[in-house]
Amino acid sequence: MNDIVKAVILGIVEGITEFLPISSTGHLILVNQFIAFDEQFTKMFDIVIQLGAILSVVVYFWKRLFVFKKVNDSYLQSQTADLWIKSIVGVIPALVIGAMFAKQIQESLFNPLTVAGALVAGGIVLIILENRKQYEKISSIASLDYKTVLLIGLIQCLAMIPGTSRSAATIIGAMLLGCSRLVAAEFSFFLAIPTLFAASVYSLFKTGFMMTPEEEIVLAVGFFVSFIVALLVIAGFMKFISRRDFKPFGWYRIILGAIVFAFFFLNS
Numbered sequence: 001m002n003d004i005v006k007a008v009i010l011g012i013v014e015g016i017t018e019f020l021p022i023s024s025t026g027h028l029i030l031v032n033q034f035i036a037f038d039e040q041f042t043k044m045f046d047i048v049i050q051l052g053a054i055l056s057v058v059v060y061f062w063k064r065l066f067v068f069k070k071v072n073d074s075y076l077q078s079q080t081a082d083l084w085i086k087s088i089v090g091v092i093p094a095l096v097i098g099a100m101f102a103k104q105i106q107e108s109l110f111n112p113l114t115v116a117g118a119l120v121a122g123g124i125v126l127i128i129l130e131n132r133k134q135y136e137k138i139s140s141i142a143s144l145d146y147k148t149v150l151l152i153g154l155i156q157c158l159a160m161i162p163g164t165s166r167s168a169a170t171i172i173g174a175m176l177l178g179c180s181r182l183v184a185a186e187f188s189f190f191l192a193i194p195t196l197f198a199a200s201v202y203s204l205f206k207t208g209f210m211m212t213p214e215e216e217i218v219l220a221v222g223f224f225v226s227f228i229v230a231l232l233v234i235a236g237f238m239k240f241i242s243r244r245d246f247k248p249f250g251w252y253r254i255i256l257g258a259i260v261f262a263f264f265f266l267n268s
Contacts, residue, residue: 003214006035007222011049014222015229018053018196019189020237021126021168021249022256026115029162030260033112041215047203048219052226054196057189060234065190079142083190089146090153090187091194097157098199105160116260118163123253125172130245137178141187148177156191163257166195171246185241189234 013031017024028046036042058065064083138144155173159166167188174184211219 001035003037003218004221006037007045007218008225009035010045011052011222011225012229014046014049014053015056015226015231016233018050018226018230019057019167019192019234021122021165021171021246022253023115023119023122023159023163023165023168024050024053025159026119026163026165029110029115030112037218041211044204044211045219045222047200049222049226050196051200052223053230054193054200056227056230056234057193060231061189065193083141086141086144086146086149086187087190088194090149090156090191091198093150093153094157094160094195095198098160102160110162112260112264114161115163116257116264118161118165119253119257119260122164122168122172123250123257126168126246126250126253129172129175130247130250134175134181135178136180138174138183139180141183141190144179144183144187148174148179151177152187153191156195166192168249168253181241181245185238 010028010031013027014024017027032042037045065080138148152170152173155176156166156170158164159169170188170191171184174187175181179187
């Protein structure tokens with residue numbers, strides 16, 4: 001298969017799955033069983049297309065993340081600063097735990113069967129969460145206190161297990177802590193920016209930047225496709241959760257996990 005075609009397919013997979021509660025890492029591990037580059041380039045490619053997805057969040061929420069108005073709107077500026085501070089505070093647990101255990105987790109758990117188990121478990125939790133009576137005491141990100149932000153960041157660390165989904169972990173954690181569905185989803189997006197950026201930069205320095213001109217083109221294609229698809233998915237996801245709950249994603253995870261289990265047991 002042509003490398004450009006591979007880049008497009010993997011960029012689409014990343015763009016669709018990064019911010020939905022269905023695990024982008026899990027999907028990429030599964031897809032890489034059938035479509036992949038050489039091992040070293042695959043690692044760099046997965047990081048670069050993740051950066052494309054991060055950029056889509058910045059673009060979609062530009063007006064809330066950056067205030068460049070000439071008018072003196074101190075309230076809007078304070079809201080923006082508060083959003084950035086909470087996002088950075090929320091990433092602290094992942095930075096600490098990731099630095100301590102990331103290598104062991106990657107060596108032990110990055111395999112299709114772990115992904116399948118995490119997909120099923122996360123799907124069950126999402127369905128149970130949506131079936132319980134919702135207790136929503138936090139209706140805006142402005143009303144999030146820093147204790148809650150840190151707890152959400154701690155729960156986010158479960159996403160280091162491939163197949164769990166960073167988005168699912170933060171959304172589930174936020175809702176369990178009393179956030180509305182919309183606040184949980186929004187804060188998951190904002191928390192993704194420092195979390196994924198830090199992880200990507202660390203991985204890039206660890207992997208190295210050496211590549212051929214052909215590989216640069218493949219990376220650029222993957223980055224662009226991931227960015228465009230993720231931007232469309234974010235817009236659709238925000239509209240979806242304004243009317244629906246997360247149960248469809250829970251059922252999707254369970255079905256996909258069961259298929260993966262069946263495939264690898266039948267072919268082992």
